[in-house]
Amino acid sequence: MGGWIYTIAFYVCAALLVASALGVLLLRNLFHAGLSLIAALFTMAALFILLGAEFVAGIQVLIYVGAIAVLILFAVMLTQRIAEEKVKRYTRALLPGLAVALALVIVMILVTTGLTGYGFTPFATEDTVGDIGKALLSTYVLPLEVISLLLLGALVGAIVLARKEEEK
Amino acid sequence: MHALFGWLNEKWTALIEWLGLPDFIVPAGQMVFDGICVAGFIAVLVLFLIWLERKISGHAQDRFGPMRVGWHGCIQTVADAIKLIQKEDIVPARADRWVYNVAPFVAFAPTVIAFVVIPFGDGVIVKDLNIGILYLFAITSFAVIAIVMGGWASNNKYALLGAFRSAAQLVSYEVPLVLSVLGVLMLAGTMRMGGIVEAQSSMWFIVYQPLGFLIYFVAATAEVNRTPFDIPEAEQELVAGFNVEYSGMKFAMFFLAEFANMFLVAAIATTLFLGGWKGPFQPYIPGEVWFLVKALGLTALIQVFRWTYPRLRVDQLMSFAWKLLLPLAFLNIIVTGLILVLR
Amino acid sequence: MTITPAHFIGLAFIIFAIGFLVVVVRKNAIAILMGVELMLNAVNLILLAFNRIHGTMELDGQVFAIFVIAVAAAEAVVGLALILAVYRSLGTVSIDDLSALKG
Numbered sequence A: 001m002g003g004w005i006y007t008i009a010f011y012v013c014a015a016l017l018v019a020s021a022l023g024v025l026l027l028r029n030l031f032h033a034g035l036s037l038i039a040a041l042f043t044m045a046a047l048f049i050l051l052g053a054e055f056v057a058g059i060q061v062l063i064y065v066g067a068i069a070v071l072i073l074f075a076v077m078l079t080q081r082i083a084e085e086k087v088k089r090y091t092r093a094l095l096p097g098l099a100v101a102l103a104l105v106i107v108m109i110l111v112t113t114g115l116t117g118y119g120f121t122p123f124a125t126e127d128t129v130g131d132i133g134k135a136l137l138s139t140y141v142l143p144l145e146v147i148s149l150l151l152l153g154a155l156v157g158a159i160v161l162a163r164k165e166e167e168k
Numbered sequence B: 001m002h003a004l005f006g007w008l009n010e011k012w013t014a015l016i017e018w019l020g021l022p023d024f025i026v027p028a029g030q031m032v033f034d035g036i037c038v039a040g041f042i043a044v045l046v047l048f049l050i051w052l053e054r055k056i057s058g059h060a061q062d063r064f065g066p067m068r069v070g071w072h073g074c075i076q077t078v079a080d081a082i083k084l085i086q087k088e089d090i091v092p093a094r095a096d097r098w099v100y101n102v103a104p105f106v107a108f109a110p111t112v113i114a115f116v117v118i119p120f121g122d123g124v125i126v127k128d129l130n131i132g133i134l135y136l137f138a139i140t141s142f143a144v145i146a147i148v149m150g151g152w153a154s155n156n157k158y159a160l161l162g163a164f165r166s167a168a169q170l171v172s173y174e175v176p177l178v179l180s181v182l183g184v185l186m187l188a189g190t191m192r193m194g195g196i197v198e199a200q201s202s203m204w205f206i207v208y209q210p211l212g213f214l215i216y217f218v219a220a221t222a223e224v225n226r227t228p229f230d231i232p233e234a235e236q237e238l239v240a241g242f243n244v245e246y247s248g249m250k251f252a253m254f255f256l257a258e259f260a261n262m263f264l265v266a267a268i269a270t271t272l273f274l275g276g277w278k279g280p281f282q283p284y285i286p287g288e289v290w291f292l293v294k295a296l297g298l299t300a301l302i303q304v305f306r307w308t309y310p311r312l313r314v315d316q317l318m319s320f321a322w323k324l325l326l327p328l329a330f331l332n333i334i335v336t337g338l339i340l341v342l343r
Numbered sequence C: 001m002t003i004t005p006a007h008f009i010g011l012a013f014i015i016f017a018i019g020f021l022v023v024v025v026r027k028n029a030i031a032i033l034m035g036v037e038l039m040l041n042a043v044n045l046i047l048l049a050f051n052r053i054h055g056t057m058e059l060d061g062q063v064f065a066i067f068v069i070a071v072a073a074a075e076a077v078v079g080l081a082l083i084l085a086v087y088r089s090l091g092t093v094s095i096d097d098l099s100a101l102k103g
Helices: A004-026 A030-050 A054-079 A094-113 A128-137 A141-162 B002-019 B025-060 B076-086 B097-117 B132-140 B142-153 B157-188 B193-198 B210-223 B248-273 B287-305 B314-342 C005-025 C029-054 C060-090
Strands: none
Touching (some): A004 A030, A004 C005, A004 C029, A030 A054, A030 C005, A030 C029, A054 A128, A054 C029, A054 C060, A128 C060, A141 C060, B025 B248, B076 B248, B097 B142, B097 B248, B132 B142, B132 B157, B132 B193, B132 B248, B142 B157, B157 B210, B157 B248, B193 B248, B210 B287, C005 C029, C029 C060
């Protein structure tokens, strides 16, 4: 798989992804952080395509960018003043958080070095989309139903939480 | 058409070999050429669509519309474009400059790359992706991000209200839009745009999916912010909605994206429900002509809607999407599935 | 240098750590939700990378990634509804001010 175009594509996407993820962490303006999150989610979809998962990439953009990110921006617009005052961004947990994150990265790097021996295995079929559909409706039919129940619960819960208190 | 592209391709490959340049220039050059083709097509198309819109508006109101520049005003839009380029590019004093400047591009770019999977004729498609229709819906969902960015960054209450309305409307109508297409995908058994057209060789899918087509067309009209669903930019209430503060070329880009999107949803409807490039007298009338005739006909229909229906209120709009279109879309899926299983 | 699935997994770890930092460190409840989305996405990337290491026939990793995206959607919807409810009653979404349950 690959050649040097693939390598360049991976590193460009990786750099963009890390940069936009850092944007979510560092940007003072919450709306900008939300846009940075959108950039991160979109670059993530590009990485999914590099992994040969076009269907998941399509779902990723459709659900995350088209729905979740819009909801987040919506919430930002509802709760922030347009010209936001400069407030403190970080909680007291800054230093402990940094320490834990660093420890996390170190442990994970140790784990990753054990995996470098593996290469890409090619897909058996061309029609990955069809195979995902078959897997969802045969092997994974029970999880699928549970997920739909979960979504229904989330839908009802969100409506109950979000609607205005009616006069009793 | 096909032959022309094949010939160009051959010449290009030969040229690169003759110049002794490395191999990867060949696909790179083809990509650039594809990009230029798509962008050029969109530019010409939008010029035509704006003229069509003004003509239809004019005749619907018992007047002629533009008549002065060119035959029946046919190059009026070019004159308007030149005027727009000359205009001063104003950025509001307390606007969020970065977001404000990027928003028009976020609106325009997805529209252009969406055209990549539109099958204009047999084999006349830039890239027939195996997730074709999903790619289209995914990439066009960026429109709402652009509107929210533009509305928020303008620092203007009308723009912000327009952005709010638009976010709510587009997210709501996206649901019936996607669901209405599922019936077609079940019939065709593929998401590939070319494959969907091929599956309609014997009969157009609108015959099997009349309800799906209706839901799709209504939801698509809402997705491109056309009357009767143009609440995000209602002139009388919001001045112009999210793009009040935009001027010059940035306004032109929003405008361009809007018209290109209108053709895009008509082209998707043509591909999914009206048999794409298929039509009678096939060898004599090329498939590309059939495709353009159908898609432009649907576009003109959307433009006629504007002068036929009054604008909905926000609450009507929402209850229409969630209480009528969505259950109907589910019903369509269930009935289609039942028939496919029992047949 | 050829790219292996390990590269993707390493990248996913970095994103996970950044998402974790966002959750732990930022003050705004909406920003915390963004951090959770980043972490879920990092997990998806790992699932897809392992899918390429593991099976030639199976697409289990992709199916799991789709489930994760569905759960993320549910989480975001309920989370944002909660945040808006809190904002309506308290007028703030800064988690430092949400200390009514503190003894």
